[in-house]
Amino acid sequence: MSKSLVASHSQGKHEPDKIFGVNAAANEKAKMVGKENIVNASIGAFLDANGELITLPTVEKTMYSLDFKDVAAYAPIAGLPDFIKAAIDVTFAEFKPDAYIDGVATPGGSGAIHHAIWNYTEVGDTYLTSDWYWGPYRTMAREMGRKIDTFVTFDENGNFNLKACLEKVQELARVQKNVLLIINSPAHNPTGFSLTFEEWEQLVAGLKELAEKDENNIILFVDIAYLDFTPPGSRKFFKLFSKLPANLLVIVAFSMSKGYTMYGYRTGCMIGISSDKEVIEEFFNVNQYSNRGTWSNGTRSGMRCLVELWKNPELMDQVKKEREEFRLSLEDRAKTFLDEAKKVGLEVCPYHSGFFITVPTTKSDEIAFKLQDDNIFIVPLARGLRIAICAIPSEKIAGMATKIKEAKDLLGG
Ligand SMILES: Cc1ncc(COP(=O)(O)O)c(C=O)c1O
Known part of the structure; x- marks a missing residue:
């Protein structure tokens, strides 16, 4: 028996971080085939075409305008x-x-x-x-x-x-x-x-x-x-x-x-x-x-x-404007995926808005792994594949639904 020092209620607490694992695999592959050829739809944050975190400029400016002595308290x-x-x-x-x-x-x-x-x-x-x-x-x-x-x-x-x-x-x-x-x-x-x-x-x-x-x-x-x-x-x-x-x-x-x-x-x-x-x-x-x-x-x-x-209502209005741009980009990304999914007959969970689209399947691990051959990296959940459309630009979303459908047809589930 392996050694354990933790209290009884904490025995066995361990959760491998799947998102981290998929992201690491994407980065490894990028070293071989080039970042531009990788579709990394694993991260649950808004990213730009270079995979950099998108931040709202007015939020950033406002944050850096704060007096350090005040905010350090x-x-x-x-x-x-x-x-x-x-x-x-x-x-x-x-x-x-x-x-x-x-x-x-x-x-x-x-x-x-x-x-x-x-x-x-x-x-x-x-x-x-x-x-x-x-x-x-x-x-x-x-x-x-x-x-x-x-x-x-x-x-x-x-x-x-x-x-x-x-x-x-x-x-x-x-x-x-x-x-x-x-x-x-x-x-x-x-x-x-x-x-x-x-x-x-x-x-x-x-x-x-x-x-x-x-x-x-x-x-x-x-x-x-x-x-x-x-x-x-x-x-x-x-x-x-x-x-x-x-x-x-x-x-x-x-x-x-x-x-x-x-x-x-x-x-x-x-x-x-x-x-x-x-x-x-x-x-x-x-x-x-x-x-x-x-x-x-x-x-x-x-x-x-x-x-x-x-x-400062002008500042808040500015934030809303900047955010609206991202929201519309998200809408565009979702439309690209959903239109193609419909065309190729790929089943997806009902989607209205937000950072993720999910494809239900009982073979999520196998399909997600297979898609890595096509340089597509998505997170397998217990009952589906979570596609972080927030993390990839529309150009990279095009073609994804087709590839997922092919992998699903090949592996079942
Ligand atoms: C559904 C849902 N609820 C809550 C959270 C909590 O996020 P935070 O604690 O950063 O506000 C997240 C973050 O990913 C989420 O996806």
Whole structure:
């Protein structure tokens, strides 16, 4: 038996980083065939044609305009008060719910997910999400002694499977007091799927009905990591979080990682929405406490940068303009892939917007490996291939769907 020093709850914690592995393989091959001949669709960040990180120039300029003595200081444990106000403002825009709302700064959306799981479920509890989901939702379950369960994401028409979702929620509500449901929309990772406004309406109505029985607490966690790269009108659903029952708490995770190209600054805000003042006071207190009990305070420069942009509408307008250019480029990249996929008959998960497109398959490892012969590098997931269209320009996307279809036909799955 190999030697282990860790406590029993940490035994066997290990997760090989698939993205890192695929990226490393792409870089190795590039040394042989030249970078220009490599299609590296593994990285989940916006990259230009040279594979360099795209950043928003106005965000960069604003960040470097900050006084170092100011940003080098600690931030308050809950975050700078103006940052929390700004985060709430930029998240909801004109669709702010009619409710009590407060926020606590977290290191990106990840910090918000962590605190929601920790503070709103018991040790040993289960929480729910769709069966296509971002892997760290499961990592966090293991990390915090929780379990994760899923519902089938899509119905037979490729719409959000409301029935499956609500059935799972009801099932869990029979055995657990608190039911935490994580919905990653709009621009879901890894599929690019978004709930329509009508689907949101039905989901909220279903959760409300359950909450009104007054036997459970329902916590709806909305992961909006990619919200800023969705078409205009994508914020409308936030209004549905107005005047909900006091035992139905909504938490929205604002993150500066993608929308402001500040991935490594680890800046975000966990925003609580409730019709009940006490629920929101408690939300603020427990999550502030958890900040102190985990990573202490967040990145002051990231918070200050948002405040600076928020206080200067011309700067914020500039950021929006720059971002819109990237959003349109993403739309163009997606169209290139999806049109070709349709033409060659390659099945893809329903895509609306966002950084990734997913091809469902049971042979993801084999197909991803085979595609490396064609200099195409994509990340195999348990049930599909995740194509990071954010990481490759349109010119390199052309031809990809055909190659994937050929590999899929050859290997099956
Ligand atoms: C679906 C989803 N949620 C949350 C996050 C968290 O990102 P961050 O913690 O950088 O905000 C990511 C990042 O990749 C993501 O894809």
